[in-house]
Amino acid sequence: MEKLTLVKVGGKIVEESDSLQTLLNDFMMLDGYKVLVHGGGRSATKLATRLGIESKMIDGRRVTDEDMLNVVTMVYGGLVNKKIVAELQARGVNALGLTGADMNIIQSVKRPVKEIDYGFVGDVEKVNAQLLSLLIQQGIVPVLAPLTHDGQGSMLNTNADTIAGETAKALSSFFDVTLIYCFEKKGVLMDEHQEDSVIETINRPDYEKYVADKVIQGGMIPKIENAFQALNAGVKKVIITEASQVLKGGGTTIVL
Amino acid sequence: MEKLTLVKVGGKIVEESDSLQTLLNDFMMLDGYKVLVHGGGRSATKLATRLGIESKMIDGRRVTDEDMLNVVTMVYGGLVNKKIVAELQARGVNALGLTGADMNIIQSVKRPVKEIDYGFVGDVEKVNAQLLSLLIQQGIVPVLAPLTHDGQGSMLNTNADTIAGETAKALSSFFDVTLIYCFEKKGVLMDEHQEDSVIETINRPDYEKYVADKVIQGGMIPKIENAFQALNAGVKKVIITEASQVLKGGGTTIVL
Numbered sequence: 001m002e003k004l005t006l007v008k009v010g011g012k013i014v015e016e017s018d019s020l021q022t023l024l025n026d027f028m029m030l031d032g033y034k035v036l037v038h039g040g041g042r043s044a045t046k047l048a049t050r051l052g053i054e055s056k057m058i059d060g061r062r063v064t065d066e067d068m069l070n071v072v073t074m075v076y077g078g079l080v081n082k083k084i085v086a087e088l089q090a091r092g093v094n095a096l097g098l099t100g101a102d103m104n105i106i107q108s109v110k111r112p113v114k115e116i117d118y119g120f121v122g123d124v125e126k127v128n129a130q131l132l133s134l135l136i137q138q139g140i141v142p143v144l145a146p147l148t149h150d151g152q153g154s155m156l157n158t159n160a161d162t163i164a165g166e167t168a169k170a171l172s173s174f175f176d177v178t179l180i181y182c183f184e185k186k187g188v189l190m191d192e193h194q195e196d197s198v199i200e201t202i203n204r205p206d207y208e209k210y211v212a213d214k215v216i217q218g219g220m221i222p223k224i225e226n227a228f229q230a231l232n233a234g235v236k237k238v239i240i241t242e243a244s245q246v247l248k249g250g251g252t253t254i255v256l
Numbered sequence: 257m258e259k260l261t262l263v264k265v266g267g268k269i270v271e272e273s274d275s276l277q278t279l280l281n282d283f284m285m286l287d288g289y290k291v292l293v294h295g296g297g298r299s300a301t302k303l304a305t306r307l308g309i310e311s312k313m314i315d316g317r318r319v320t321d322e323d324m325l326n327v328v329t330m331v332y333g334g335l336v337n338k339k340i341v342a343e344l345q346a347r348g349v350n351a352l353g354l355t356g357a358d359m360n361i362i363q364s365v366k367r368p369v370k371e372i373d374y375g376f377v378g379d380v381e382k383v384n385a386q387l388l389s390l391l392i393q394q395g396i397v398p399v400l401a402p403l404t405h406d407g408q409g410s411m412l413n414t415n416a417d418t419i420a421g422e423t424a425k426a427l428s429s430f431f432d433v434t435l436i437y438c439f440e441k442k443g444v445l446m447d448e449h450q451e452d453s454v455i456e457t458i459n460r461p462d463y464e465k466y467v468a469d470k471v472i473q474g475g476m477i478p479k480i481e482n483a484f485q486a487l488n489a490g491v492k493k494v495i496i497t498e499a500s501q502v503l504k505g506g507g508t509t510i511v512l
Contacts, residue, residue, distance in 0.1 A: 047330075050307055070335060074303075077353075078334020079326060082403070082411055086357045090409035096359045097333075101342045102352045103396060131394060138387060140359060147338070153346035155338055 004033040004136065004175035008164035009182045011039035013243045014080055024084070026247040028091040033136050033175060036088075036095075037144045037164040040080040044072050064119040064157040072157045076145040084143050095141045100124075100148030101155060103131050106163065108148040108156045122148040122156030124163065127170035136175075161223075165230050172234030179235050180251070181223065182243040187252035188224070190215060201253045204228065227254040260289040260392065260431035264420035265438045267295035269499045270336055280340070282503035284347040289392050289431060292344075292351075293400045293420040296336040300328050320375040320413040328413045332401040340399050351397045356380075356404030357411060359387050362419065364404040364412045378404040378412030380419065383426035392431075417479075421486050428490030435491050436507070437479065438499040443508035444480070446471060457509045460484065483510040 007027060013019045027036060041062065045055045048071045056063040064072065081097040088095035100106025100122075108122025132142060144167065146160035161181065168179040187198035188210075202210065207224055210216040216224065227238035231254065241251025263283060269275045283292060297318065301311045304327045312319040320328065337353040344351035356362025356378070364378025388398060400423065402416035417437065424435040443454035444466075458466065463480055466472040472480065483494035487510065497507025 073338050074330035074334035076334070077338045078330040078332070082329050082333045082355055082357060085355075086405045086411050087409045089357055089360050089405055090407060094360055095357075097355070097357070099338055099341075099353070101338060101345055104345050104350055131391075131396070134394070135387075135391075138390070140387070149342045149345055151346060153343045155342050 001174070001176045002033060003031075003178070004035065004171060005030055005178045005180065006035040006037065006164060006168045006171065007180045007182065007246055008037040008160060009039070009243050010160070011041045011043065012184070013182065014038045014084060015040065015043050019243065020084070020087070023243050023246075024087050024091060026244075028088070028093050029247055035136070035142045035144065035167065035171070036084065037146070037160055037167065038080060038084060039146055039160040040072075040076045043080060044075040047071050047075055058116055058118070061118060061121070061159075062157060063117070064121050066120070069120040069155060069157060073147060073155050076147050077155075081143060081145040088141065088143065093141050094139055095143050096135065097143045097145065099145050099155065100158065100163070104128055104151075105132055106148040106158070106166065107151050108158055110150055110154070110156060120154065120156050122150065122158040124148060124158065124166045127166050129167070129170035129174065133171060133174035161226065165226050168230055168235045169233040172236075177235045178237045178239065179227075179230055180239045180241065180246055181227075182241060182246065183223075184242065186242045186245055186250060187240055188216060188220060198250070199252050201255060203255050224254060228256070231256045257430070257432045258289060259287075259434070260291065260427060261286055261434045261436060262291040262293065262420060262424045262427065263436045263438065263502055264293040264416060265295070265499050266416070267297045267299065268440070269438065270294045270340060271296065271299050275499065276340070276343070279499050279502075280343050280347060282500075284344070284349050285503055291392070291398045291400065291423065291427070292340065293402070293416055293423065294336060294340060295402055295416040296328075296332045299336060300331040303327050303331055314372055314374070317374060317377070317415070318413060319373070320377050322376070325376040325411060325413060329403060329411050332403050333411075337399060337401040344397065344399065349397050350395050351399050352391065353399045353401065355401050355411065356414065356419070360384055360407075361388055362404040362414070362422065363407050364414055366406055366410075366412060376410065376412050378406065378414040380404060380414065380422045383422050385423070385426035385430065389427060389430035417482065421482050424486055424491045425489040428492070433491045434493045434495065435483075435486055436495045436497065436502055437483070438497060438502065439479075440498065442498045442501055442506060443496055444472060444476060454506070455508050457511060459511050480510060484512070487512045
């Protein structure tokens, strides 16, 4: 199978002009088939504030009422997505901006209300990667916004990490997929105060040892658990790194 | 060649829930390949007002400065487009929301400044219909927002009638295209005070006679001129009618 790289970048990178330009220059240079998944939370919060709509977060997750759903649909699916697409086109990358509703690529269920009602937030149910992979083979570079739909006419706000992971898994039937999660550090650090103490490779036994030793803790645990889940589902390689390291091949590689 | 119907509807229809539902129910029932092109000007003006951005119109055309470009990118490419896509998916129509930047479908030039500087407004230069037609043949129904790009990284606000006409022309190499322009009347009227005095068919000699007799005047003249231009470029049939008549096959048919 041919190689495909799926890069997930958060809002911080794509919402600032300088870091976006750098990212897209690097992304343009990546060899082989590729897919970009982006966030946009800061811009959504900013627009919501200007519209007098309160941004309510619980455990870092956005509560999405109807007004906020309109805001994220505009910001993620319109403003941020189309800016990236236009900029990639200018670089000769034949980008196609998509939400999960487009071509029914990602269908979700509205998150069931337990203690917390997150509103119009989607839990991914199914990724339809066949038509997507056909387009990729035609030279198209999908740019995915963190939005899905419920199959009943409503868009759903959906975690970009989840979209990246689930899309990578689905594309594994068609390509050798490398999934790159960009975050604010160069990789998983052996010592959190040493920016350059990046652990090059982590396998399952390493991971368990690092967790026991508290080298890996907090928010890094679900990130790596997701990585293992993706690997178990057929993704070839998961890399956790800083956006600036994507082209250089830096970061921490998670393997089974 | 197989039949394709391209329907263009203005903002008034797609921005009100009732008329949108009716339109999409009818659109769903249309036989054969199809494409939807939509407006969204009212929602853009509404959002701009809420954001304290002034909507400046000259001769019914929106002057688009950078702030307004962000507004229309959000509203046309995000809010309105994704709402339609999600609603069509709920009806089993495999919709794909697109701007001209996506897959480089429609490239424009920023309108040259003569007496008036319209800002980030695009004049369509080239429609790339090959990949689009491939997708249509795979069962995809494109939903086009009135946005294009300049190939240099910027989106451009672009007239929806123009997008409909130019896309219909480009698709004529692959399909037998019927182009339907929806507006607020049932068709071209013999007597403007008689809603049912729809002229069934107009050819070029008819048209010239109606213009001489002042039956056809004002804003209808550029509409019909555009229709003839589309027919000359290979479109099989152009129909001017009300959104509610699309499925019924009513309206005025323009032929060469």
